[in-house]
Amino acid sequence: MQPNPELVRAIANSYAAHLRLCLPLRRTSLKLARAIHANIITFGFQPRAHILNRLIDVYCKSSELRYARQLFEETSEPDKIARTTMVSGYCASGDINLARRVFEETPVSTRDTIIYNAMITGFTHNHDGCSAINMFCTMKREGFKPDNFTFASVLAGLALVVEDERDCVQFHAAALKSGAGYITSVLNALVSAYSKCALSTSSSPLHSARKVFDEIPEKDERSWTTMITGYVKNGCFDSGKELLEGMDENMKLVAYNAMISGYVHRGMYQEALEMVRKMVSSGIELDEFTYPSVIRACATAGLLQLGKQVHGYALRRENFSFHLDNSLVSLYYKCGRFVEARAIFDKMAAKDLVSWNALLSGYVSSGHIGEAKLLFKEMKEKNILTWMIMISGLADNGFGEEGLRLFSCMRKEGFEPCDYAFSGAINDTVSELEPTFEESSQARRFLNQNFIWLT
Structure with missing residues (x-):
């Protein structure tokens, strides 16, 4: 018996209406999405593409990639919206290799600017500026026109790796030619790129950064903060403070944070x-x-008591965040207080990969390899940094053979890092062993590639 078209349409509209509620509700969105998904399976309803795409979107934005992946793989012909959503979800979680795989499996004929933007942004967020620039070049070569968002993202990637001011000038000219060179977000990214370039050459690019900043017609909070950050990273704290003084009071919070972060980055803790x-x-x-x-x-600086005071200050003001919890975990393990570090970790309402990696790093850096192994096995999601921490930890603590086995497992899991220098850890590990292992030859080949440790 053929299903009633009116009934099918009504059910589809009901699912769509409920799914539109998911993301704004946030706390209950995942529960609601799972209920709708279960309902679809229970009643054998064949949802249309826009409903499947919405479910995938909710799962990705709720960091439940295993459900998103399952739904995506069960879709016979996922459209470009589903593919772009999966790319963005993988990038946001740090699984850049899986994002790349989905992108490469997407036929060129069905790609658009949005999916390229998702990949470029993903590379940038995962500190892979070279791949972001390469993806931008591929996009242009395949005939896709970059938009404002493209330029803002690729310039952020350029800021990660640029050393020659001429590269900034070329991208600046391309942005102007496309009409994107007058958009605030693009100009902010240019300020960042020129400022980064000044670290590798002379102070001239910093003057270029200031010139771009002065020409921004409508400066937003990020404009001011980016310029101040540029001054701070180049050690021009007086110029940064002078700029801060000229800001509107309602924008100064982020600028203060940039100054404090800059002082901390340079080891100027008292000034911070x-x-x-x-x-x-x-x-x-x-x-x-x-x-x-x-x-x-x-x-x-090893200021445990002051750190505890700041912790207490935050608790009294009920100011909680992933960033604070992750920093507290680092504070306590760096000061040798592993019980407190683990207690904070266990009490976290939700843990992201940064949280897990922070504790894992604490264990391996202090030689607690047994605890590190248990934590590594406990992790449901891993990114390339997770593997790097564990392999380096094994190598540094005399477990070279086990480190090489883990290196082999990493590659079998599909992780092919292009930005993190495993070279030091792997080189030390290989040197400790007779070159009879298959993993050793793999590691040697790995060392022949030019990996860069981006901090």
Whole structure:
């Protein structure tokens, strides 16, 4: 018996209406999506593409990629929306290799600017500026026109790797030619790229960054923060503070955070803490981004008691975030307080990969390899950094043979890193062993590639 078309349409509209509620609700979105998914399976309903795409979107944005992947793979002919959603989801979780696989399996004829933007953004967010630029070039070569979002993303990738100001000038010219060179987000990315270039050459690119900044017609919070960050990273703290003083009061919070983060990055912990005191005395409340910088300063400087005070300050103001919890885990393990570090980790309402990697790094750096192995096995999701931490930890603590086996497992899992230098750890590991293992030859071949450790 043929299903009633009106009934099918009504059911589809009902599912679509409920799924539209999912993302704004956030806390209950995953539960609602699972209920709808279960209902579809139970009643054997064959949903249309837009319903499947919405379900995949909810799963990806809820970090439930295993459900998104299952639904995607069960779809006989996923459309470009589903493919783009999966690419974005994998990139957001750090699974850039799986994102690339979905992208490469997408026929060129069905690709569009949006899926290229998703890949470029994914590479940038995963600190792979070279691949972001290569993807941009592929996009142009295959006849797709970059938009404002493309230029903002690829320039952010350029800022990760650029050393020659001429590269910035070329991208700047391309953005102007396309009409994107007058958009605030693109100009902000250019300021960042020119500022990064100044680190590798002279101060001239920093002047170029300031020139672009001054020409931004409508500066937003990111404009000011990017320029201040550029000054700070180049050690021009006085120029950064001068710019901060000229900002609107309602924008200063993020700028203060940039200054504090810059001081911490350069090991100027007292200056960072002094900036915090100035911030508080000005009536500006610390936020979820301030606390991690202050905690990192305390952790690196070994100021456990001050770190505890900041922790207590955050608790009293009920200011919680992933970033704060992850920084606290680092604070306590760097100060040798592993019980406290694990307690904070276990109490976290939700853990992302940064959380797991932070604790894993703490265990291996302190020689607690047994705990590290257990935690590694406990992790449901892993990214390339997870594997790097574990392999390096095994190598550094005398478990070279086991490290090589894990290296082989990593490659079998489909991880082919292009930005992280396993070379030091793998080289040490191979040197400790007779070159009779298959893993050893794999590792040697791996070393012949030019990997860069991006910090």
